[in-house]
Amino acid sequence: MSEVIKTHKCPICGKLFAGEEYMPFCSKRCADVDLNRWFNGSYAVASEDLDELETEELAEALENAEKDGK
Numbered sequence: 001m002s003e004v005i006k007t008h009k010c011p012i013c014g015k016l017f018a019g020e021e022y023m024p025f026c027s028k029r030c031a032d033v034d035l036n037r038w039f040n041g042s043y044a045v046a047s048e049d050l051d052e053l054e055t056e057e058l059a060e061a062l063e064n065a066e067k068d069g070k
Helices: 028-040 052-069
Strands: none
């Protein structure tokens, strides 16, 4: 019976690899490239800016929650 080798595709360089030492990356270099992207802010979650009224409503809701919690 033959053994099935599970391969993965590195999200940084696209190389196929079978090892699990640096999962989900193929090497320490690719893992470091990904970490550097996080540190530099290359990865970001999109958000919407609140207008003035929404900001005031949010601040008021937070103040009310703090009062209710004490």
